[in-house]
Amino acid sequence: MISASKQEQISGDNSNNIQATTVNINGVTYEQARQIALDVYKSNALELAGIAKDIATSRVEQFTERLLKNLAEKAPHALKSASDPDFQHSIFEAQKAFARSGDKNLEDILVSLLEDRACEYERNLKQVVLNEAITVSSKLTNSQINTITLLFSLRHTVHNGLQTIQQLAQLITNEILPFYNDMPDGDMGYRYLSYTGIATVDITKASFITIIRKVYQGLCNKGIDEASIRELIAEEPRVTNLFIRQPNSETNSFNSIISTGTQLQIHLKEIGITSDVFILKVINLLSANPMTDEEIKTQLVTVNPQIKSLIDKWDNSSAKNTILTPVGIAIGHANAKKHGLLHNYPLGIWIY
Template sequence: MWKGKQRQSAGNDSTQIQTQTLVVVQGVTEERAAEIAEITARKVASEFTADARSAAQARIGSFDQQLVAEFATKGLLETFRDPGFQILLNKAQMQAAATENEADHELLTKLLAERASDQRKPIHLAVTRAAEVIDSIDETTLAGMTLLWYSLDTFSASTDPLQSLIGREGNYHDLLNAGPLPKGTAWLDDLDLLDLISVDHSQARTMKPLEDLTIDRRPGLFSRGLNEDEANEMRRRLDALSEGLASLVMPHSLAPGYFRINAASLGDHREIAERKGLSSGQTKLLEKIFEDCSCGTVDPDVKKKAIDFIEGLPNYSKIRTWFNGFNSQVAIRITAPGIAIAYSNARRFNSLAGLDKLSNLLTRRP
């Protein structure tokens, strides 16, 4: 790519002459990115004795090839210019040298790609810490943390209750390929030592069963529903607020003959109000409609139907049995580096379509 600069000069009664200077703007190519990686790799290799240097160089070379190819595919090669990224690359290469496991190299690659995709500090801090501990996590523990994160911190993009559960079933199928599931709770303590999760063993705080976590966090999908007369009244109230809002009323797939508001929770009214440009007063009226439609309350009968449906989902049922084997013994919070590792590892097996970007997941965490 080039940009042209023009200069004009002319004296009195003279002919004006126009000259043009070409300024070449060269982007980072795959070849240049590989050169930068090789330069930083030399520094890493120099840290090892002659006995270990050959193995370290081979492992780093394998990792660098994956990294450059991934960044080229995602259009991230310009990141190699960034001094901050080169510092992180140096640390990642050190970790790559410590393991010959290709899965570890792939995970490091995914982590660095997430870091390159967003320039905000929260993701920089999370990815930097995550890259430092990857070689300390075995395959079984990594699989457990990935499924733990997916179960605790993610929601289906679907606003239909059955489709939401079916979507999780498909994702669980893919994520079970991450490796065998860990048993007991010792693996949780290992992750706690690495500051990837925070574990509370006191009986004062424990986690709900998996099916309750899935359902109770999205009460609007599992609300009691509206009969036809109630649904028509809600359509009238919604249309009075803003044209087209009546379309929020939809059939309830877990309560045949009934309807519900197309929202996962009571708080969803704020996003809808903002999108529609509603005033403060109109927003309060919309919230009242959501309350009247029980968007914040799970109906026991609907919940039972949902659990019956879950029991027919083999992958979900497998994760449910595993999760419910330790949920009553501990309370768990996944830290930012833990989220970064679990998210990046999950992306190795599933695109996680509909899930927010890692940077947004990190900034919204409690």
């Protein structure tokens, strides 16, 4: 499971098209929503000349068809948003961006953001954030979007169920390393993200290992001795299944099956343990015998030597000072979802 620190299906050439008569929510049919969206663009776009006009029009039609087909399949109730002035403004911003660039990756991000935005009927934080994310996305390159996704994955997601640091190294390999090559080498790229409102470049810094240790404190532990485990179980038998023997352990030590303090606290309360003193005692065991930073790094790099380059690049750039704003989180979430990294966990886990 992934948590915060809280499908795309497009009709192919041989697929059946969605008929206008099949979706009619609050008086807005698929065909009406399509016409509204296209009219919004035609009524507000700058008049281009010659071939540029034809290209832009074709792109807008392609983009609009894709968005509305996705909504009709996944959230037909959201088609009614086509008649909302604020949503029309967001559609127009996205249409303009794709009409100008024709960039497939940008189209993916904009469609994903608009799908989420269409389901927000009340003016709330998520709606405002999505509106801004749609507008700002056109100012970003694909490399910048991938950098945002790396920041999002490392700083804002927690993968529960990891039991060894080797599993953590594999997670880093699969979900963070793919974006490593797009990280800026100098400071200018991060300053630009700050300029757009995507992130802040803070005076404080967090090294790669510092973040890993904070998020996965139980995995950065040399192990819990058996005597401590027996003492806990004697006091509260319900924690018996919470600990497993460390693989290949020469010291007969144990680890918790839950590697983060927050999730461990939630789990203990779910099984009926309410004593704050006992809960704190269990959580403290996660970091009672910590590895050094170098030991953590060595274990990660042993699984995949490329992780060393990622750690070095993070620690020697402004990445360590960069924190995403809610707008950056929305864009990072959209791109992570596009790459199949979030198992369809909704944006509402992070922004609510």
